[in-house]
Amino acid sequence: MREDGFLRLYCELQKIFSEDDLRELLIYLDHQQRFLVFHEKGMYVLENTAEKPFRYYPTRLLKPCSVHSCDGQFQLIIETIGCQQYKLIFEEQSKAYQVMTALIEIFR
Numbered sequence: 001m002r003e004d005g006f007l008r009l010y011c012e013l014q015k016i017f018s019e020d021d022l023r024e025l026l027i028y029l030d031h032q033q034r035f036l037v038f039h040e041k042g043m044y045v046l047e048n049t050a051e052k053p054f055r056y057y058p059t060r061l062l063k064p065c066s067v068h069s070c071d072g073q074f075q076l077i078i079e080t081i082g083c084q085q086y087k088l089i090f091e092e093q094s095k096a097y098q099v100m101t102a103l104i105e106i107f108r
Contacts, residue, residue, distance in 0.1 A: 009035050009046055012053045016044070026102055031087040036078070040106055043078065045086065057084075059107050067096045076100055 013022060017039070026038040035046035042058040063079045074096040076088040090096040 012046065013037065016054070026106060028088050028099070031089050036086055036088070038103055038106055065100045065103055067093070067100060
């Protein structure tokens with residue numbers, strides 16, 4: 001990911017979260033190079049639109065995560081009630097389960 005992508009992400013997150021909340025976020029790139037930002041209130045997806053940079057899904061709109069194996073990689077699937085899917089790709093199964101466990105903890 002280019003540095004300007006991270007800077008844009010940080011600027012957008014500062015508009016939504018306090019400095020303390022920024023330290024609590026879990027941030028990952030999905031298989032389409034979109035930033036997925038996880039917070040105890042839900043998931044934010046950084047979109048490439050100027051008018052609405054984030055798509056927000058409160059926790060009540062997220063289905064339980066699952067891990068699948070595909071072509072020697074492990075996919076952590078995050079799906080919304082509206083059937084929108086986001087995939088995080090990992091080389092190691094243990095890393096996929098570690099992230100899934102972290103998401104479960106943050107959404108409690």
